[in-house]
Amino acid sequence: MKIRAARFLLVPCLLLSILVFWGQSLAQGKAAAAPRPPLKVFISVDMEGIWGVVHGNQCSSDSPEYQLARKWMVQDTNAVVQGLFEAGATEVVVNDSHGSMRNIIASELDPRAVLISGSPKPMSMMEGLDFSFAACIFVGYHARAGSAPAILDHTISGAAIYSIRINGIEMPELGINAAIAGYFNVPVVMLTGDTETCRQARELLGQSLVVVPVKEAVNRLAARNYARDKVLADFRDGARKALNSLKGFQAYKLQPPYQFEINLHNSQQAELGVLIPGVRRPAPRTLTFTSQDYLEGFKLMRALIALAGVS
Numbered sequence: 001m002k003i004r005a006a007r008f009l010l011v012p013c014l015l016l017s018i019l020v021f022w023g024q025s026l027a028q029g030k031a032a033a034a035p036r037p038p039l040k041v042f043i044s045v046d047m048e049g050i051w052g053v054v055h056g057n058q059c060s061s062d063s064p065e066y067q068l069a070r071k072w073m074v075q076d077t078n079a080v081v082q083g084l085f086e087a088g089a090t091e092v093v094v095n096d097s098h099g100s101m102r103n104i105i106a107s108e109l110d111p112r113a114v115l116i117s118g119s120p121k122p123m124s125m126m127e128g129l130d131f132s133f134a135a136c137i138f139v140g141y142h143a144r145a146g147s148a149p150a151i152l153d154h155t156i157s158g159a160a161i162y163s164i165r166i167n168g169i170e171m172p173e174l175g176i177n178a179a180i181a182g183y184f185n186v187p188v189v190m191l192t193g194d195t196e197t198c199r200q201a202r203e204l205l206g207q208s209l210v211v212v213p214v215k216e217a218v219n220r221l222a223a224r225n226y227a228r229d230k231v232l233a234d235f236r237d238g239a240r241k242a243l244n245s246l247k248g249f250q251a252y253k254l255q256p257p258y259q260f261e262i263n264l265h266n267s268q269q270a271e272l273g274v275l276i277p278g279v280r281r282p283a284p285r286t287l288t289f290t291s292q293d294y295l296e297g298f299k300l301m302r303a304l305i306a307l308a309g310v311s
């Protein structure tokens with residue numbers, strides 16, 4: 001009687017266990033298959049603020065020194081990309097942002113990243129960014145024209161631009177581009193470059209910005225480069241830290257109407273730009289205009305700088 005009773009209980013117990021196990025497996029399977037929410041990061045990479053770069057020859061494709069500098073450029077970028085994927089990034093877009101914008105050796109970039117290469121591009125150093133990104137990072141950036149000591153300080157065009165003011169703020173490229181990121185509600189979370197560029201970035205974008213200095217300028221064409229291994233490790237750590245503390249960042253937004261003021265090196269450089277309707281010339285070397293849309297204003301500014309080059 002006891003044995004029969006035990007058998008009587010054993011069969012439904014076994015069946016129940018199988019059903020429970022099957023249900024758990026299904027639930028686990030579903031959890032494993034659930035897609036991770038996208039976490040897209042945009043990286044704009046300039047060259048003057050890359051580790052080891054101290055001279056324009058290293059940034060010009062007609063110089064033999066350039067080939068080595070572009071390898072440092074991709075190494076700097078890869079260290080950041082690695083940190084981002086370690087911190088959970090699902091997609092990283094790298095936009096080559098210097099000169100011809102064909103500096104990063106495509107086959108040497110971390111194969112998980114997408115590379116935007118070549119020029120001209122409508123949004124230039126920020127091409128590829130849109131509302132779907134969670135964060136923006138600037139690698140290899142430099143200080144605005146008129147900074148010292150700072151390696152290769154300039155703003156967009158060393159030959160044409162004395163200074164650029166937007167809404168009264170004298171802007172480095174990092175500020176002009178951060179406002180484009182702000183247009184898309186994307187915060188800038190990290191920057192790498194020389195110590196002066198890092199200082200300018202925090203002054204403009206806030207002290208919580210993750211900055212990784214790679215060198216300290218002695219003057220415009222000489223710097224003390226920090227130890228390479230430490231710099232690369234700091235890049236990875238910085239990228240992880242920035243992505244892990246995304247909630248602490250706000251997009252950099254200027255208020256419309258956007259007032260652009262372009263100060264050129266000489267009066268001739270203003271002579272073609274002033275022919276465009278809406279562009280004024282309040283001083284011989286100065287062009288100004290106002291835009292309700294930041295991106296439209298940015299594009300007109302770029303056209304005026306291009307015209308300055310052929311005036």
Ligand SMILES: [Zn+2]
Pocket residue numbers: 046047048097098099
């Ligand atoms: Zn550059």
